[in-house]
Structure formats: C-alpha cells, structure tokens
Amino acid sequence: MVTASVAGLWFASATHASDCSTSSISNPSIPHGQVLDLSATPVNNYNYQNSTLEFCNVTVIYTHPGWNDMIYVNVWLPSSNWNQRLQGAGGGGFSALDSVSDLAKAVAGGYAVVGTDAGHELNPASSDSWSLDESGKVNMALLKDFASVALNDAALVAKDVISGFYGHGPRYSYWNGCSTGGRQGLMLAQRYPTAYDGILANAPAINWPKFIVAEYWPQFVMNQLKSHPPSCVTDAITAAAVKSCDGDDGVKDGVISEPDRCQFDPLTTVNQEINCSGQTVAITRNDALVVQKIWDGMRSVNGSSLWYGLEKGAPLSSGLAITTCSSPSNCTGTPFPISSDWISQFILENPSVDLTQISHEQYQRIFEYSCKKYDPIIGTNNPNLSAFKQAGGKLVTWHGLADQVIFPKGTEKYYNEVEELDPSVRDFYRLFLAPGVQHCEGGDGAIPVDPLESVVNWVERGVAPETLLGKTEDGSRSRKLCQYPLVSVYLGGDSRDASSYACKEASAR
Numbered sequence: 001m002v003t004a005s006v007a008g009l010w011f012a013s014a015t016h017a018s019d020c021s022t023s024s025i026s027n028p029s030i031p032h033g034q035v036l037d038l039s040a041t042p043v044n045n046y047n048y049q050n051s052t053l054e055f056c057n058v059t060v061i062y063t064h065p066g067w068n069d070m071i072y073v074n075v076w077l078p079s080s081n082w083n084q085r086l087q088g089a090g091g092g093g094f095s096a097l098d099s100v101s102d103l104a105k106a107v108a109g110g111y112a113v114v115g116t117d118a119g120h121e122l123n124p125a126s127s128d129s130w131s132l133d134e135s136g137k138v139n140m141a142l143l144k145d146f147a148s149v150a151l152n153d154a155a156l157v158a159k160d161v162i163s164g165f166y167g168h169g170p171r172y173s174y175w176n177g178c179s180t181g182g183r184q185g186l187m188l189a190q191r192y193p194t195a196y197d198g199i200l201a202n203a204p205a206i207n208w209p210k211f212i213v214a215e216y217w218p219q220f221v222m223n224q225l226k227s228h229p230p231s232c233v234t235d236a237i238t239a240a241a242v243k244s245c246d247g248d249d250g251v252k253d254g255v256i257s258e259p260d261r262c263q264f265d266p267l268t269t270v271n272q273e274i275n276c277s278g279q280t281v282a283i284t285r286n287d288a289l290v291v292q293k294i295w296d297g298m299r300s301v302n303g304s305s306l307w308y309g310l311e312k313g314a315p316l317s318s319g320l321a322i323t324t325c326s327s328p329s330n331c332t333g334t335p336f337p338i339s340s341d342w343i344s345q346f347i348l349e350n351p352s353v354d355l356t357q358i359s360h361e362q363y364q365r366i367f368e369y370s371c372k373k374y375d376p377i378i379g380t381n382n383p384n385l386s387a388f389k390q391a392g393g394k395l396v397t398w399h400g401l402a403d404q405v406i407f408p409k410g411t412e413k414y415y416n417e418v419e420e421l422d423p424s425v426r427d428f429y430r431l432f433l434a435p436g437v438q439h440c441e442g443g444d445g446a447i448p449v450d451p452l453e454s455v456v457n458w459v460e461r462g463v464a465p466e467t468l469l470g471k472t473e474d475g476s477r478s479r480k481l482c483q484y485p486l487v488s489v490y491l492g493g494d495s496r497d498a499s500s501y502a503c504k505e506a507s508a509r
C-alpha cells in the first residue's frame, strides 16, 4: 500500500495550480446534463474566522435537457496548500447545501470543496419556491435532483474542475453532511458508490417519506387531545425524565445514556406545579399523555406502530412540539415547517390546507401515500451497500440520542438492515450514538470533535474508528462515543474524563 505521505509528496511535486480562469478550466461533463455557464474568479481576501482564504471560485450552471431545471454548482479551489482532497458539503432540511460557511471551513482545512443547490433555493425550512410546478403538481424532476441526481453530478463536476485547475484529480474524495447532508451521504453510498471514498453521514434524514410525516405526530396528538402544553410544561416533563434516568449509568451528568432503558412515566408528573415565567401552572393529565404519545411515536388507527418517537431527554419545545402561547393556558401548535410543508405540498399538493383538522384516518393515508410514492425516490433506505464496499468506500454515521427532529431509531433500523445483509458491515460502515446530543449539535452530551478526520484515517491509513472522541459544548467533559450497539460504561475515576469509561455490550452492565 502506498502511504498517504508518500502519495502526498508525489502529488505535491506534480501539482501546479493554473490560472483561475475559463482558459484552464473547461466545461465538465455531466450525465444527461448540458452546461449553460462556467465562471472562474480568483478570491483573495475571504474572511473566515481569523484567517483570510485565497481560492478559485468556480460556478457551473447546468441543466438536464427535458427536465426544465437549472442547477448551480460551486467549487472552491485553494490557491495554495491544497491537501489533494475533495470535500462534498451537505445540506439541511430542504436545502441541498447547509451553509456557505461549510465551503469556507473546508477550504480553511486545505480541501477543494463542492456545494450544489440541486436546482432550487437554499431554504432549509420551506419548499414553497420549487415543490409545485405551474399546474400545481409536484415537480418530480426537481425532487429527483434534490434526492439523488444532483449529488452525483456535483461530485463529477468538482472532479473535472479540479483536474483543470490543478492538472490532476483529487487523490481522495469525502462527503461531509448532517441531517439532509447525512441523507445525501447515504444516497451517494447507495446509488453512486464511486463518487466519494469516504462518507460522513450524520443524523441522517433517511427514511424521509416516513419520518417526515411522523414528525407531524406531536402536533396531531396535541390537536386530538386538545392540549397544547406551553414549553415550560414539556421542558419540565423532559427534565423530570432526565432526573429520573440520569444516574442509571453511574454518573450524574444531565444525560440519559440509554434512553431505551429509561422507564420514566410522564403520568407521574400530573398535578405537579411548575413556574412558567412567574406564573404557577399545574401539569394536566392530557399534557402528560401528549408527551407519552410523542415518545411512543406515530401509530395507525388500529394502534399499530408506524414510526418511532423521540427519545426521552430530547427537547420537545424546540423541535416537534413547539407551541405559541399568549399565556401558559392559551397556546396553539406550531408545526415543524419541513414536516407540514412536505405534507401540504408533496402529498396534498395544497399549500393552504389546514392540517389541524385532519382525522386519524386521513393522517394514516398521508403516511401510506408518502411511502408508496416517494420511498423509491428519496427513501434512501436501501441497505445493500455492496458496491460501495467493493469500491473500498468507508462510511461513518453519528446520531445524537437527544435529537429533537430526526428519530435515532430510524438510523439504528437502517444500520441493522445493512448488517443483516452483510454481517461484516463494520469493515466499511460504523455507527456511533451520542447520548445527550441534539440534532447535529447542542445538548448536554459529548459531541464528536472531528469525525471527518476519523473517516480520513480510515480511508487513507486503514485505521477504522473504534470510538469517536466527543466533548461537551462547554468543554467540561469528554467521552468516547461507542460503536453501535456497544454502550459507554463508567469504570470509576474522574467522571468528566473519557478515560474513565469503556465500551461494553449493553447487556453486560
């Protein structure tokens, strides 16, 4: 095996960045695509945090003839000290690219980086500007661009542009995304197994047609029970669950390590009085039932489970059970916009529909229709990763157990399915759960410090990550996140230090 440093030297001597202009960077070739415009402009004074970045800013505009789409791809190429790598930057919600600062961060790290808009506005919370065509029907071409097609296009565009600018392609290519970015990473592994060598796909929005509809469940149960608890009430119930189960792992750190084992019953909080900004409010039985049903997850009319719920400890008042109140006893529900948008635009094709009035039967039909029509397009749940494995690809996912918008159980389910097809899944794909961490960031748990570096080490040095080092946001505690399904066990010593823990089988504690 050629070591990375030797390869790096070889490439370094072979790399001469050419002019940042269309004379050296020619039009890339895109499957079924036609380039409409390519611009290349040097950027010499881009401020990112405390550094000034110098790079070549390439923008490619293209269409898929017959699809009536127009896609913008941005490639940023460091003017010097390129690390020979490409990074693909992922999206969030309905946006194919989360933030331009992700491009800057990658360039600051020496990467050439690519982002695509997939043919629509970079707006994570709403699909208003693109979901429906002039006739009011779902724009299937733009949905396919968003779901899969534009992701592979962007990788191919970037590789061609890199070859033009540096004289050769990237030595290694990496995907880096969370949420929609995580889904995009898994879509690439499933459908375009040679696009990237290494993929970091965190808190992935896989199973999209199911979980996005199930994200409306908290609002649905509030409407059914005619109880819209203010945030102080849902926060108090979450806090009571954390208090009750925090110590189960031997350490009081405000984090439930294994929400599955937490038997806390929200009904024990009924009649408890809490301080809602100075006003005393008693928790009602329906408030507690709302929380119980949110943790339980979406069910069909006959009571069968349709999808998972949030884990105990995930904040309800900042994700799926948001309410807007004029006083603690007078609140209305505020749906998570990605979920209500998906249902009204992509399922009902009626942006002004009033979802507060839907019956359980209607809601179940929406779920079933969403799966039937959209699983083949954006389900991103094909567990057959054999082509990616064959190509030598390496995949890492971490998912916070206090995720307030994407149910971690969906990620576990997918991982289990991949393992069922291929018992040696750990040779190419590893999953790490992060107790107490919210959606992609935040929460009281330890957040992986540099998970992309773990993917790079796996791809380039063959060092598979056994654990991911995590740190709490305030920097006070560190933890080794365990490879699923292992769990972190406290061994004794300084409970704030990662070295005081080991990863063990859940049953072994």
Ligand SMILES: *[C@@H]1O[C@H](CO)[C@@H](O)[C@H](O)[C@H]1NC(C)=O
Pocket (backbone or CB within 6 Å): 049, 050
């Ligand atoms: C930027 O520089 C200031 C002053 O030196 C420092 O306090 C801060 O932490 C730096 N920020 C980053 C993101 O490096």
Ligand SMILES: *[C@@H]1O[C@H](CO)[C@@H](O)[C@H](O)[C@H]1NC(C)=O
Pocket (backbone or CB within 6 Å): 039, 041, 043, 046, 057, 058, 059
């Ligand atoms: C890169 O070029 C595009 C197209 O000209 C432009 O819209 C964008 O603002 C440029 N980005 C930077 C950082 O200069």
Ligand SMILES: *[C@@H]1O[C@H](CO)[C@@H](O)[C@H](O)[C@H]1NC(C)=O
Pocket (backbone or CB within 6 Å): 275, 276, 277, 278, 279
């Ligand atoms: C209730 O909370 C308010 C702030 O929201 C605080 O000023 C007040 O002291 C609290 N009252 C009690 C009895 O704790």
Ligand SMILES: *[C@@H]1O[C@H](CO)[C@@H](O)[C@H](O)[C@H]1NC(C)=O
Pocket (backbone or CB within 6 Å): 300, 301, 302, 303, 304
């Ligand atoms: C309940 O509904 C689910 C979903 O429609 C269906 O698959 C299942 O067969 C039903 N079970 C019973 C006992 O009717």
Ligand SMILES: *[C@@H]1O[C@H](CO)[C@@H](O)[C@H](O)[C@H]1NC(C)=O
Pocket (backbone or CB within 6 Å): 326, 330
């Ligand atoms: C509840 O709030 C709404 C709007 O904020 C207001 O119109 C209504 O009068 C309030 N109801 C009560 C009982 O306070």
Ligand SMILES: *[C@@H]1O[C@H](CO)[C@@H](O)[C@H](O)[C@H]1NC(C)=O
Pocket (backbone or CB within 6 Å): 384, 385, 386, 387, 421
């Ligand atoms: C998995 O996909 C490969 C092609 O990538 C195919 O050859 C193989 O039969 C599939 N395996 C299963 C179990 O479907």
